[in-house]
Amino acid sequence: MSLLSVQDLHVNYGRVEALHGVSLEVGAGQIVSVIGPNGAGKTTLLSALAGVLPSRGTALYQGEALSSLSVEERVRRGLVMVPEKRELFGSMTVADNLLLGSYSRRSRSQVGTDLENIYARFPRLLERRKQLAGTLSGGEQQMLAIGRALMTAPKLLMLDEPSLGLAPIIVREIFKIVESLRASGVTVLLVEQNARAALACSDHGYVLETGDVKLSGPAQQLADDPAVTSAYLGSQES
Amino acid sequence: MKLGSRTWLALAFFAVIALLPFLLPTFYLTLLGNVGIYALVALGLVLLTGVAGSTSFGQAAFMGVGAYTSAVLCLRFGLSPWLTLFAAVVVTGVVALILGAITLRMQGHFLPLATIAWGLSLYYTFGNAPFTGGFTGLTGVPPISLFGMALNTPSRFYWLVWAVLALCAWVTQNLLQSRTGRAMRALRGGVTVAESFGVNTYVLRVQTFLLSAVLAALAGWLYAHGQGFINPTPFGLSQGIEFLFMAVVGGSGSVGGAILGAGLITLLRDQLQNLLPKLLGQSGDFVTPVFGILVILMLQVAREGLWPLLERILPRPSQTLMPGTERLPIHTKPASGEELLRLEGVSKHFGGLKAVNGVSFSLNSGEILGLIGPNGAGKSTLFNVISGVLPPTAGHITLRGQDISRFASRQIARLGMARTFQHVKLFPEMTLLGNAMMGGYTRAHAGVTRSLLHLERSEEAALQHAAAEQLTRVGLGDVFELAGNLPLGQQRILEIARALVADPTLLLLDEPAAGLRLGEKRELAALLRKLQGEGVTILIVEHDMDLVMNVVDRLVVMNYGEKLAEGTPREIQQHPAVREAYLGGAA
Amino acid sequence: MDLAQLFDPAIFPVLAADGLTNGAVYALLSLALVLVFAVTRVIFVAQGEFVSFGALTLASLQLGKVPGTLWLVLALLAISAVVEGISQLRQGQGRRAGMVLLSALGISAGLWALLTWLAPLKLALPLQVLLTLLLVVPLGPMTYRLTFMPLREASTLVLLIAAVSLHLILSGLGLAFFGAEGSRTPAFAEGQITLGQVQLSAQSLVTILVSAVLMLALYFFFDRTLAGKALRATAVNRLGARLSGISPVRAGYVSFTLAAAIGALSGLLIGPSTPLSYDSGFLIGLKGFVGAIVGGLVSYPVAALGALLVGLLESFASFSFSAWKEVIVFGLILPVLLWRSLTTRHAEEEE
Known part of the structure; x- marks a missing residue:
């Protein structure tokens, strides 16, 4: 059964429609990636699923309709987004940022253990736990953003361009983390411009272009599809 | 001079006002x-x-x-x-x-x-x-x-x-x-x-x-x-607040709103002043709190005030271009092929983050140069540095030989650089013409006094003419349509027209294709090719490869804040480092 | 005018002590203003009304009368419940809507019964203080629900106009409930204390101490508790807070509750030394504002220091140029703004 099932999702910015009826399925325990060139609507899709942007269409999460739920209520149910801009609390410490991730959890008993697990997963954050989040490097900020999201005890983690602006060595590290999330039982919906790396770690993939799903299929199959390359680098007429 | 129906209404209103003493x-x-x-x-x-x-x-x-x-x-x-x-x-x-x-x-x-x-x-x-x-x-x-x-x-x-x-x-x-x-x-x-x-x-x-x-x-x-x-x-302060209430209730966007609001609040106060104490059985100023409630409700349900509601039943303002033979002065353009813009070692750092690091390239007159790169490569930051929104941390930018590195964007605009915005910044309640005329700000000179007395009508007519001309040039015919009614693709084209009204020596386009549909992109590409044919110099920051590959003469590719490659579209498509940067290496 | 008198060893300490006492209260208010602005972007001009309502509610209880505040609370409760109920119904939450209405009814009946029973008994001062807080503090979250929550996406300017409107509403109601006469509330401590050269009234000492304790408590709340950190997080990054499961609406409720509590307590602290009428809270609140503006509406410690300075300035000004006291205090805002405008980089704003 799908953890998240989206049918015919439309999103408007004012009069302008940015998503023209997107449908996708995310099965429990999977890593599903949404790839596509910039301006395709990937960030819009995740923001709509997180409740940050209003949308039309049906989105069922654990069988429940998302439309009437606020961002915070979705977080409480385990549907959590790590946004492209990370949106950390820059003037607060790393430890406080992580702690605030646990804000909406009813049971506090697991919080301490989870914090330890996150520090074990990201030793850099442990080193810098008393530092202000705004002073971290780009890669560390991304780790902190993922760490804060993990503190909410997510069931479905939606990552928006986690490799954005990061050096290749850190990008590899980030993708290792994404794969390890699946092992710990978290389902991942991954939006990426870095198509090869995203497809390499995914089960299933969707290619988004100008607000529509152009291709979809098992990740391995998409990785070999020449249509994906042309979606990114363009084709020259004449 | 022919008067519009709105003017007749205003005259009629003041005529009635003049007769009231009788x-x-x-x-x-x-x-x-x-x-x-x-x-x-x-x-x-x-x-x-x-x-x-x-x-x-x-x-x-x-x-x-x-x-x-x-x-x-x-x-x-x-x-x-x-x-x-x-x-x-x-x-x-x-x-x-x-x-x-x-x-x-x-x-x-x-x-x-x-x-x-x-x-x-x-x-x-x-x-x-x-x-x-x-x-x-x-x-x-x-x-x-x-x-x-x-x-x-x-x-x-x-x-x-x-x-x-x-x-x-x-x-x-x-x-x-x-x-x-x-x-x-x-x-x-x-x-x-x-x-x-x-x-x-x-x-x-x-x-x-x-x-x-x-x-x-x-x-x-x-x-x-x-x-x-x-x-x-x-x-006193409470009267000062009440004046603001008049503007808010009447509608603070127009002259009519001020008169409507002043009338309503004053007459309402006069009526309530006697009524409320009787109702409450107490003396004191109870009108002011009632106004407070009224204003909060207005802000919650009709933030623009009452005038826009009244305006719906008024005839639309006149929709003719002003006659006039005066034309705006035209900038002298550099000869085609002459170096127009030059960047030398330009950097922009935010704290420890090197958003742009030591980028150099130049742009010649009559050329279309594309600035591309994966998300987060620093293109937008560089765009803001060139247009004067952000000062560079290091390096020099020259426009026609003049160092503009420390210039504010309004000074750069006066030197003939015009730009569009990644997130369209139009004024939806204004007409296409009004929006486009904003772009010609630096080409006209009338200040507050001449504007108040409308002594600048021949200049205004020339500005209208220039705006209408550029709107036609980009293919936007209905100049009295409201900008907010256009679909996104046309809004972007309107922004280009607005920039063209400035008679720019260099046109900067910030992701003009973002969010456009296929058909709209084709129209945009056709327009850019047309402008290129007419000798307009363009620097375009863009993600959309189809568009870029088909309209630019040369490309500069950025990655991690630095220049990765430079060359013709074909060279860039074959460039291994660019392919790696865009599609990513297999993890 | 003999300014030299100000520094007379017999007068200076008295004025300084006076200034510090009022300044401590202004500092409390300035903290609440910075908090509300940081979390909700509301420049809460009506904060001062909580000060008058606090003092005047207690004054009514002193006389054994049921304070008019009760009727305001009941009215706001009814309107809030109806508005909230309608919004729940729209979301298809019929049962929740019913619950909201029923509990509002229950609370109203309880409050009414409690007040009509206890008010005539002229209870001991601490119990009356509790009753006062019970009436004034709920005004904070309810005004937030009815005024600012529906406007939470609006610009700072619109929120400011709403806040000013709210000030007019509350001060008009204050006049209706309590009349135009000023009232003095009883001191929490009687007598004089001599500290070296300085004679201090015990009430002043209580005021300064309570203010200091409250400020420490606020510091502890923001620095050590999850709820306090969540408020700070909302102020730092609203979207980031929402994505961490922190509701900005809830943060709004909490900050307005704190603002009302701080306002009411300030009224109780300042009431024994200055007779307060329905409109004097506004001026007191604005003096907190001058302090908050010194801190640029962002810095808590600078705001508190600025407010202390306002208190001192006012105290010295009222001795030497008493008629010009307000002109001097509010005129202070101009050099402060000039200084801020020259020292801070002007930020881009999108309305």
Whole structure:
């Protein structure tokens, strides 16, 4: 059964429609990636699923309709987004940022253990736990953003361009983390411009272009599809 | 000159107003005289709040400065009210200049806060200064006389007030339909947008504030000489707040809203003043809290006020271009192939983050250069550095040999660089023509005074002509359509037309294809090729590879804030490092 | 004017002590203003009304009368419940809507019964203080629900106009409930204390101590508790807070509750030394504002220091130029703003 099932999702910015009826399925325990060139609507899709942007269409999460739920209520149910801009609390410490991730959890008993697990997963954050989040490097900020999201005890983690602006060595590290999330039982919906790396770690993939799903299929199959390359680098007429 | 139907309506309105003294009892004339005085103050708030997006709670205090200056000078030195009018305006203007100069560099909410404090201090000053008669005030303020006739009967004073209001409404309306008025409206869109047209936003904000204060001073002058006595009460903070209420309830976006709001609030107060204490069985001012509730409800359900609702039943404003043979001056363009823009080792660091690091390239006249790179590569930052929104941390940028690295964006705009925005920044409630004319700000010169009196009509006609010409050039035919009714693709094209109205030597396009559908992208590509054929020099930052590969002459590729490659589209498509950067290496 | 008198060893300490006492209260208010602005972007001009309502509610209880505040609370409760109920119904939450209405009814009946029973008994001062807080503090979250929550996406300017409107509403109601006369509330401590050269009234000492304790408590709340950190997080990054499951609406409720509590307590602290009427809270609140503006509406410690300075300035000004006291205090805002405008980089704002 799908953890998240989206049918015919439309999103408007004012009069302008940015998503023209997107449908996708995310099965429990999977890593599903949404790839596509910039301006395709990937960030819009995740923001709509997180409740940050209003949308039309049906989105069922654990069988429940998302439309009437606020961002915070979705977080409480385990549907959590790590946004492209990370949106950390820059003037607060790393430890406080992580702690605030646990804000909406009813049971506090697991919080301490989870914090330890996150520090074990990201030793850099442990080193810098008393530092202000705004002073971290780009890669560390991304780790902190993922760490804060993990503190909410997510069931479905939606990552928006986690490799954005990061050096290749850190990008590899980030993708290792994404794969390890699946092992710990978290389902991942991954939006990426870095198509090869995203497809390499995914089960299933969707290619988004100008607000529509152009291709979809098992990740391995998409990785070999020449249509994906042309979606990114363009084709020259004449 | 042919008058529009709106103008006829306004004339009819003022004609009815002029006839009222023959129909109404004195009590209502006095009341309507007050409406006229308050409408003058509200008119100033329309400029300040509805048009320029700032606000003031201190307009009553300005009114007080005008009233006291005039009254004190008349009583002490026996001057004519016409002389002291001049003094009242000057004194109020100086006070407003100081307040505005101090607060208007900061975020918008500091001005209203300062005016609260200032309104309070001034109230106590009126009440305590040795020459203002304390809290009892001054009596015996002489009436205004015109051609030897004292305007001291209710009907004569009423005519004076409404004549002044009609005059001020007319010049304000003139201002709104001028180069300066459009720039004032641009202030609401944010500093970056207005500055990109070449507007000095700080100076224009101070000017707007000054105008609103002068209108209040004029109202104060009328008030003092109409009443014959003054005390601090009508110039207190709560009156200042009530003026703002008038603008909010009437509709702070238009001249009509000011008059409507002043009328409604004043007449409503008159009715409720007697009714409420009877209902509540208690004496006291209960009208003000009722207004408070009214305003909160208005803000929640009809934030633009009542005028826009009324406007729906009024005929639409006239839709013809002004005749005129004058044309705007044209910049001399560099010869094709001459170096236009040069970047040398340009860097922009935010703290430890090197968003742009040592980028160099140049752009020749007549060329289309594409600046591309994966998300987060630093393209937008570089774009902002080139256009003067952000100062570079290091390096030099020269435009036609002139170092512009430290220039503000409005100075760069004046040198002939025009830009579009990644997130469309248009004024949806204005026509295509009005939007496009904003782009020609630097090519015209009329300031506030000429705009108020509409002495700049031939220049305005030339500006209209230039705007209409560029709209036709990009294929937008219906110039009187509202910009908000266009689909995104056409809105982006409208932004290009607006930039073209500046007669730019260099056109900067910030992701013009973002969010466009396939058909819209094709139209955009066709337009860019057309402009290229006409010799326009363009620097384009873009993600959409189909578009870029098919319209540019040369590409600069950025990655991690640095220049990765440079070459023709074909060279770039074959470039292994570019393929790696875009598609990523297999993890 | 002999300014030299100010520094007379017999007068200076008295004025300084006076200034510090009022300044401590202004500092409390300035903290609440910075908090509300940081979390909700509301420049809460109506904060001062909580000060008058606090003092005047206690004054009514002192006389054994049921304070008019009760009727305001009941009216706001009814309107809030109806508005909230309608919004729940729209979301298809019929049962929740019913619950909201029923509990509002229950609370109203309980409050009414409690007040009509206890008010005439002229209870001991601490119990009356509790009753006062019970009436005034709920005004904070309810005004937030009815005024600012529906406007939470609006610009700072619109929020400011709403806040000013709210000030007029509350001060008008204050006049209706309590009349135009000023009232003094009883001191929490009687007598004089001599500290070296300085004679201090015990009430002043209580005021300064309570203010200091409250400020420490606020510091502890923001620095050590999850709820306090969540408020700070909302102020720092609203979207980030929402994505962490922190509701900005809830943060709004919490900050307005704190603002009302701080306002009411300030009224109780300042009431024994200055008679308060329905409109004097506004001026007191604005003096907190001058302090908050010194801190640029962002810095808590600078705001508190600025407010202390306002208190001292006012105290010295009222001795030497008593008629010009307000002019001097509010005139202070101009050099402060000039200084801020010259020292801070002006930020881009999009309305």
